Amino acid sequence: MMKVQVVQNVLKANDAVAAANRRILGEAKLLALNLMSSPGSGKTTLLEKTIPMLGSACPSAVLVGDLQTTRDAERLSSIATDVVQINTGTGCHLSATQVAEALTGLDLGRLGFLFIENVGNMVCPADFDLGEHRKVVLLSVPEGDDKVAKYYTLFQRADIILLTKVELLSVLDFRIDRVQDDLAKLNTRAPFIQLSAKTGQGMDQWITWLHQQRAAVR
Amino acid sequence: MHEATLAMAIVEQVVEAASPHQVTRISEIEIDVGVLKQVVCESLLLAFEACAAGTLAEGAVLKINEIPPVAACQECGKEFTPDLAELSFVCPGCGKASVTLIGGDEILLRSMTCEQNDAPAATVAPRKET
Numbered sequence: 001m002m003k004v005q006v007v008q009n010v011l012k013a014n015d016a017v018a019a020a021n022r023r024i025l026g027e028a029k030l031l032a033l034n035l036m037s038s039p040g041s042g043k044t045t046l047l048e049k050t051i052p053m054l055g056s057a058c059p060s061a062v063l064v065g066d067l068q069t070t071r072d073a074e075r076l077s078s079i080a081t082d083v084v085q086i087n088t089g090t091g092c093h094l095s096a097t098q099v100a101e102a103l104t105g106l107d108l109g110r111l112g113f114l115f116i117e118n119v120g121n122m123v124c125p126a127d128f129d130l131g132e133h134r135k136v137v138l139l140s141v142p143e144g145d146d147k148v149a150k151y152y153t154l155f156q157r158a159d160i161i162l163l164t165k166v167e168l169l170s171v172l173d174f175r176i177d178r179v180q181d182d183l184a185k186l187n188t189r190a191p192f193i194q195l196s197a198k199t200g201q202g203m204d205q206w207i208t209w210l211h212q213q214r215a216a217v218r
Numbered sequence: 219m220h221e222a223t224l225a226m227a228i229v230e231q232v233v234e235a236a237s238p239h240q241v242t243r244i245s246e247i248e249i250d251v252g253v254l255k256q257v258v259c260e261s262l263l264l265a266f267e268a269c270a271a272g273t274l275a276e277g278a279v280l281k282i283n284e285i286p287p288v289a290a291c292q293e294c295g296k297e298f299t300p301d302l303a304e305l306s307f308v309c310p311g312c313g314k315a316s317v318t319l320i321g322g323d324e325i326l327l328r329s330m331t332c333e334q335n336d337a338p339a340a341t342v343a344p345r346k347e348t
Binding site for chain 2: 001002003004005006007008009010011012013123124127149152153156182183184185186187188189
């Protein structure tokens with residue numbers, strides 16, 4: 001009998017590819033963002049509004065993760081410089097390997113931003129590094145004000161938290177103070193922006209943050 | 219958290235680690251699982267049993283060490299234990315919740331105990347991943 005000390009990260013395969021992605025994205029001097037949320041929180045709609053506001057001097061590409069369909073990619077194809085749809089089949093989150101494969105088809109040098117729209121899921125994406133620079137977490141008003149506590153690992157890791165669909169606050173029982181109280185204990189680092197892609201509320205703050213973060217990684 | 223994926227990775231990695239040592243059977247595998255990874259240990263044990271079938275790891279005991287969270291405050295540098303019952307990562311030093319997780323966020327294959335062909339017992343020097 002013998003004991004072999006291994007001392008090895010079980011997730012080393014994904015993490016190694018994520019590190020390689022991070023190096024490639026860093027060399028390209030663009031800002032790569034991993035957008036995570038539950039399904040239907042407004043990730044694609046947010047990108048539809050965001051990308052034109054970033055301006056033509058900062059072209060954007062999008063990697064879209066969904067189990068099936070190319071619907072999101074079709075929505076974004078006339079707005080983004082490049083769109084890659086990644087269909088995961090039954091996979092409930094994107095992996096670093098899927099992102100690496102998608103990156104090979106992009107001309108990264110001419111991009112200002114790379115948005116990775118992860119599979120709608122508040123659990124698994126939090127645990128799988130893709131090589132992004134920043135984690136963007138969306139929570140929409142219809143989902144309820146208790147989701148920060150219920151899915152705390154996702155919100156704890158966020159670099160920015162966007163409360164979307166705030167135009168619905170007047171018709172739904174949603175207590176923003178509950179969300180803010182939970183975030184005060186979990187994550188005071190991440191800015192919390194209340195926004196509406198529909199009315200434009202908060203979009204300027206979000207765009208400003210994106211430009212600031214891009215400047216920080218260049 | 220993807221217990222089946224983890225189980226497959228553990229089996230692959232122990233079989234690979236065993237390859238230089240004329241191992242006939244792996245009897246125990248020790249892993250560290252950070253509580254923040256939210257791994258369901260019962261599911262992991264079931265998945266491991268299934269994945270290990272037909273490999274050197276078949277029948278091995280999977281020993282899981284649950285690692286508590288440790289945070290380092292990004293504002294003042296203080297290290298502390300987050301209060302998961304209260305879902306609080308607030309630093310007791312400065313009151314901010316802006317941390318780097320330095321413990322409780324890992325899934326580490328720590329060691330394995332193996333049976334070999336008839337050969338003198340040997341302790342392999344630790345090999346740390348760079």
